[in-house]
Amino acid sequence: MGAGVTFGVSAPGVIAVTGLHTFIGSQLTRRLAGRAAGVRVIGLDQRRPIRFAEGARFAKVDLTRPTADGDLAEVLAAERVEAVVHTAFRTDPTPDLELDHELETIGTRHVMNACAAAKVKRLVIASSTELYGPRPDNPNFLTERHPLRGHPHAHAVRDRIEMEAMLADWSSRHPDVEVTVLRHCWIFGPSYWSRVTRYFALPVLAVPLGFDPLMQLVHEDDVVNAFERAVLQSCPGIYNVVGRGVLPVSTLLRLAGKQIWRLPGPVLHRLTYFPSQGQTGDPPDAFYDYLRYLWVADGQRGWEAFGEPVYSTREAWISFVSSRRMRRYR
Amino acid sequence: MNDDGSPKGTTSVELLDADRESELAAVREALAGLRREIQLRFGAAEVAQADGERSVPANELFSELRRRLSTLGMSERSGEVDEFGMDEIVVRRARPVLELLYERYWRVDLAGAEHLPEKGPCLLVANRSGLLPYDGLMITHAVERLRSQSARPRFFVADWLMTLPFAQPYLARLGGVRACRENAERLLGAGHFVAVFPEGVKGAAKVFRDRYRLQRFGRGGVIRLALETGVPLVPIGIVGAEEAHPVLFKWTPPGRPLPFVPVTPTFPLLGPLGVLPLPTKWMIRIGAPVDLSELGPQAARDELLLSRLTEDLRAEIQALVDAGLHEREGVWS
Structure with missing residues (x-):
């Protein structure tokens, strides 16, 4: 992707990517490293991934350490990094609430401070439209200006909202750094794997009875495209990265031929309480409320800045479903 | 591979x-x-x-x-919805039921059809009554009969209806949209008819004693919207809907699953059967459209003008309702 698009003089020469074990981080490193000369990529993580992009350099940085900002600033200054893409966030929340907070909120703080110290010109940060929160009083399309209300029980969402507030404050004090925040909705595709896709890959699904909100999905390739553009072009601001089109949850599940168990809220809560606490550290409504109320984002700004998405919501879902089928037959 | x-x-x-x-x-x-x-x-x-119904082998x-x-609670529907969740197949299946309600059950008497603009965008402003949005559905159906099926208006529903199980998916598929400014702007931008009820929950919560007395029109949001977008306002008075669910008094239960529980002669007493509306005679009166576009969007900043225009609109709808009440012979005929 990206062929035929010219990136102006603003394209940075040296790019650092944090979080090589996340989907976005690893894919983006591979894409940027494969790009023609002129772009040098440095991957940052706690440990070197087993499959690491050829042509990229690796540097070890642990964002959960108290001195991470100093370590990171040293690396960034030594390599003369011009742009940083920060994707070192948990794909799934873990029961270790403190470590999650340490990585997501404090880790981002370290990245911000290191960027300021090393005079980095551009900072791209991954966020999520989950931060708007599933609320019955949401408008049908949430714009980037809408307040982030999150979910009271989802600790990962809470941490990220805190992170975004901190980022807004920091960026007002450092106007010389271009900050781009990309809020993507639930990612679906052949290779993306998270608690959400794991849930939707089940043959039998339990969903809240009596609710059927509209859902919006984005394909993994479109997300990586948006990140690639965001780091290579100059586009400061906040963008929703979503696919076109919306579909009710029940229609998605029917398209995939899943069996649906519609359970009343309290029953669903009791049945899934312990597995949910064990896996994510949150009560189940932190996930099921996203299947109960509306949280669709308005992607117009993102589409204008990063180009039309290749896959619609429906196509992203079908690509996910068909890849699951092929995996079963292999 | x-x-x-x-x-x-x-x-x-x-x-x-x-x-x-x-x-x-x-x-x-x-x-x-x-x-x-x-x-x-x-x-x-x-x-x-x-x-x-087809026969199924044993x-x-x-x-x-x-x-x-x-698929309980979700009958057959199409694989595509529009961006606000309206589903063509559900609407098609609901049309005969709405027609029955319109023609036989409430015997709606429509007047002032010539005032309705040929096409959207346009705000239809009406009086609100009853917790369930039958009035919104009937306005939608009336406009659809007068114009075309593609001009089907969207009607606004209160926030709390969106938290009510079962109501939310069905209302969305029939063209119900949560009442808020962002949605209104988007719908009007797309050229739809939008039915709004500026009385809001205050209107829905009217007790029988206060029937056909229009409540305060929110905070003037409708007028502000009309000034900013320049779309015409069409006042509509609905008579009959306020007696379909005669609320004797309001009961606020502890825990508040609903804003209040309306106690009607039938509702908590007969259980779910009490939700059925009474077959009153309905009248829909469409008034002359109000065009505020010459005042310009900057007029929306004048709070005094805003409240005066809001009050004018309320008086106009009240007049339509009063005329309808005067015309009809009784509640049932």
């Missing part, structure tokens, strides 16, 4: 291409299979819809039952 399709002894580049080709072929095949399956599922739904009874149970 295996490359058994490629001939032996080719160079590595060709082998790579062949490998890629076979991979693509596999993807195409899987997609074609998926499409066939979708066709099968949705095709079957269409046929079932056309045939009505040996398939269990799987049929399971299929019905798994």
Whole structure:
């Protein structure tokens, strides 16, 4: 992707990517490293991934350490990094609430401070439209200006909202750094794997009875495209990265031929309480409320800045479903 | 991925291409299979819809039952919805029921059809009553009868209805949209008729004693919207809806699952049966459209003008309602 698009003089020469074990981080490193000369990529993580992009350099940085900002600033200054893409966030929340907070909120703080110290010109940060929160009083399309209300029980969402507030404050004090925040909705595709896709890959699904909100999905390739553009072009601001089109949850599940168990809220809560606490550290409504109320984002700004998405919501879902089928037959 | 399709002894580049080709072929095949399956599922739904109830062989009874149970509460619907969740097939299936309610049950008497603009965008402003949005559905149906099925208006529903199980999916599929400014701007931008009820929950919560006395119009949001977007306002008075659910008094239960529980002669007493509205005689009176576009969007900043215009609009709808009340012979005829 990206062929035929010219990136102006603003394209940075040296790019650092944090979080090589996340989907976005690893894919983006591979894409940027494969790009023609002129772009040098440095991957940052706690440990070197087993499959690491050829042509990229690796540097070890642990964002959960108290001195991470100093370590990171040293690396960034030594390599003369011009742009940083920060994707070192948990794909799934873990029961270790403190470590999650340490990585997501404090880790981002370290990245911000290191960027300021090393005079980095551009900072791209991954966020999520989950931060708007599933609320019955949401408008049908949430714009980037809408307040982030999150979910009271989802600790990962809470941490990220805190992170975004901190980022807004920091960026007002450092106007010389271009900050781009990309809020993507639930990612679906052949290779993306998270608690959400794991849930939707089940043959039998339990969903809240009596609710059927509209859902919006984005394909993994479109997300990586948006990140690639965001780091290579100059586009400061906040963008929703979503696919076109919306579909009710029940229609998605029917398209995939899943069996649906519609359970009343309290029953669903009791049945899934312990597995949910064990896996994510949150009560189940932190996930099921996203299947109960509306949280669709308005992607117009993102589409204008990063180009039309290749896959619609429906196509992203079908690509996910068909890849699951092929995996079963292999 | 295996490359058994490629001939032996080719160079590595060709082998790579062949490998890629076979991979693509596999993807195409899987997609074609998926499409066939979708066709099968949705095709079957269409046929079932056309045939009505079809007989099921005894040996398939269990799987049929399971299929019905798994789609309980969600009858057949199309695979596509518009961006606000309105579903063509659900609307098509609901149309005869709405027609029955309109023609036979409430025997709606419509006047002032000549005032309705030919096409949107346009705000239809009406008085609100009853917790369930029957009035919104009837306005929608009336406009659809006067214009075309493609001009079906969207009606606004209160926030708390969106938290009510079962109500939310159905209202969204029938064209109900949560009442808020962002949604109104988007719908008007797309050129829709939008039915709004500026009385809001205050209107829905009217007790029988206060029937046909219009409540305060929120905070003037409708007028502000009309000034900023320049769309015409069409006042509509509905008579009859306020007696379909005569609320004797309001009961606020502890825990508040609803803003309040309306106590009608039938509601908590007869259980779910009490939710059925009474067959009163309805009248819909459409008034002359109000065009505020010459005042310009900057007028929206003048709070005093805003409240005066809001009050004018309220008086206009009140007059339409009063005229309707004067005209009718009784509650039931």
